[in-house]
Amino acid sequence: MNARRDGRSDDDIAPVIPLKPEARAPERDGPAARIASGLGFLRRRLAGAYEVDEFGFDPELTETVLMPIVRTVYEHWFRVEVRGVGNVPESGGALIVGNHSGTLPVDGLMLQIAVHDEAHRDLRLLGADLVYQLPVLGHLSRKAGHTLAHPADAARLLGKGELVGVFPEGFKGVGKPFRDRYRLQRFGRGGFVETALRAGAPIIPCAIVGAEEIYPKIAELRTLARALGLPYFPLTPTFPLLGGLGLVPLPSKWLIRFGEPMPMEGYGPEDADDPMTVFDLTDHVRETVQQLVYDTLLERGPAFF
Known part of the structure; x- marks a missing residue:
């Protein structure tokens, strides 16, 4: 047993054991978690294991x-x-x-x-x-x-x-x-x-x-609206001029x-x-x-x- 200046022996010193790096916990919002959540959602839908209230x-x-x-x-x-x-x-x-x-x-x-x-x-x-x-x-x-x-x-x-x-x-x-x-x-x-x-x-x-401002209505086609059973058929700067793009x-x-x-x-x-x-x-x-x-x-x- 070897003496030390601080009065303690080498045997009194606990050995330092290198710790293994901790395994990182999987991120809750990571890709794997999202995939698991999505699969769980699909499984419940297919099994009918979900609830709706009286209004749907x-x-x-x-x-x-x-x-x-x-x-x-x-x-x-x-x-x-x-x-x-x-x-x-x-x-x-x-x-x-x-x-x-x-x-x-x-x-x-x-x-x-x-x-x-x-x-x-x-x-x-x-x-x-x-x-x-x-x-x-x-x-x-x-x-x-x-x-x-x-x-x-x-x-x-x-x-x-x-x-x-x-x-x-x-x-x-x-x-x-x-x-x-x-x-x-x-x-x-x-x-x-x-x-x-x-x-x-x-x-x-x-x-x-x-x-x-999202669809500025500048006019409407009333005859077409009545034919379609709609309260109005709007004309905007982009619709129907740009077709489907005008719905953006x-x-x-x-x-x-x-x-x-x-x-x-x-x-x-x-x-x-x-x-x-x-x-x-x-x-x-x-x-x-x-x-x-x-x-x-x-x-x-x-x-x-």
Whole structure:
């Protein structure tokens, strides 16, 4: 045994054993993980081991297939930014009421991604009958959680604590000419207010800026629209002049803003049967959304920069 200056022997010193490099854990988002996830998804689909709700909403298909496709456009083409996410309730039923525009209803899809990614909730959009009369589009809309713009469906969703999205302007908003951009059209007969009153659910005003520029509608072919059973057949600077290429939306800059909730406190379900109360509330919501649109438009600035 050899003595050391520090008073310890060589035998007191633990030998240094070189450690083998640790094997790197497989990356969760690596190619192997993505392939495994995809195969698992296909296996569950083929086996029917997935769930849909009473409206046909398929969360797994939406999360795995549909949303990633739309999210690419959301992030890289329209470069959507969101404001006021804190005004969207973390839980419970609520009605998001927004302006509608764009010639084709792309704004609903962008709003759905914004709510999902920023507020971390599913948005159940209410759509027109025409959407569900189209074989492929109607089926995919159901799978994505959308349903008919009908008071009964909206009431059931709110009763389940869901977040429901509605565009009261309907086709009048989405199909208005470019010269009327960002000017809200009439809000129907106030069916969404009746639904909110009966459910006691708050209304969240929402402004969507950017959709007006994607397909600038300069005119329409009414005879052709009637022949095809469509509410309008648009003419834009690129469609139908450029054919299918004219269906590619222009890359406008989008900004989505959620306003402060408008609670239905002080009202009761019986107020839903009072036409004047419904009319006044509908007009108030429309004015709130219109002002929100103007404010958001000023913040957004130029349409394509």
